[in-house]
Amino acid sequence: MDKNPVIEINDLRMSYGKDGKDILKGINIKVYPGEIIGYIGPNGAGKSTTVKILLGILNEFRGEVKIFGKNILEDNVQYKRKIGYVPETAEIYDNLTAHEYLGFLGEIYGMDIEEIDDKAKKMMTLFNIEGSYNSRISSYSKGMKQKLLIIASLIHNPDILFLDEPLSGLDANSVMILKEILSQLADQGKTIFYSSHIMEVVEKISDRILLLNDGQVVADGSFEELKEMSKEGSLEGIFNQLTGFNQHKDIANQFINILKEV
Template sequence: MLKIKNLSKSYSKGTKKAVDNISFTARKGEIYGFLGPNGAGKTTTIKMIVGLLKQDEGSISISGKDTVRESLETKLLTSYVPDNPQVYEKLKGIEYLNFMADVYNVGKNERKERISKYLSTFELEDAVNDLISSYSHGMKQKIVLTGALISDPDLFVLDEPMVGLDPKSSFNLKEIMREMCDNGKTVFFSTHVLEVAEKICDKIAIINKGKIIAEGTMAELKQKAGKEESLERIFLEVTEK
């Protein structure tokens, strides 16, 4: 479970609040969609969740552990896929995957099984022994996804994960996200593809100018809108007010 309480982060020596006193909870078994326009605070929030940035105020807990006081423990519970795949290009794909398994202390049998499973899922078997520098953008995204899934994380955090993926890989990723939640994990992801969020998310939050301006299930968001609307229409209405 991911719990965020009164979270804030400022830039420009405190004059600009990128994230402004937000609170929400993503529970076990939930796919939680985090939506917003460019510059709304999505990536800043995600970087605080995964420990790449430290918040100015508020708290973040993962499975009851505080991300500041118990930083290492929460990192071991979490996997993160950034919007732009950052990967060691001078490694072969299999070397990178074994490195990720070592970081998360994944045993020999588990890593072999999971690497085989996700290489097959993302159709990377023929490329896994090649240098990552030879990969296309989409292949880099898929090797990063595979590396993030090796640890079987309690919290799977993704920032625009569908960018660069072919339709089959996008479909398979959505299936993996659902399967993880069916097994009691939590998936937290941002996306600009509102149709995807509408179809797969159990709960959605919309952030704009650093503040959460709408949150709930699709049914709850439609009820608040007062009419039967698509997520795209609701998103445009609340962010343009």
């Protein structure tokens, strides 16, 4: 493994609101080329805030964030050409066709329009949506839009890929294709930052899992390492143990009892 981290976060802190409530409370992370990072945590733990900082969307943070060895506040444009992002919920320009949308994004990344067109057609064919290349995105199904987002995040061949619930809406075959794509990208030295609430997927694809709770990293290691540390047999069990959530059975029982009420 390359000894130089591709992402380095030192004492990252972030506050929101008039009361200055801390969302991130001193995060320290080093991520290396070729790693698939499973970034998990309960809602409100600070996952999305961390990713938005890394993407350069939020910059009112405290601490230091380096990507490719440079402080992102000093190199705010160049590093973005080398990253890709699939958000959990995306605002796509529905009135554009995939041809227009991918062409627009590709040119932002400095790609030649003919190169964009060639790659876009080939990737859409592999995802079995080539027949909609010149159709307006507003006519796409949820799964088709998700495939388009994945293509858009990869078309410029980024070195770091941020994924937030990327499997949403995908059919089983496309899920298998994406998992294999991620594996091969990691083998090439690309870094994958994968955020999801689907523990089974995170458990299977991640080389390393970072568990965030209440603005702090409470676990960092491979699934096998976390399993040994917590004595739990699944990532879901580890998650529940470390985040202190163990009321799921009781809540489910109460829910069922309400259904039985006459």
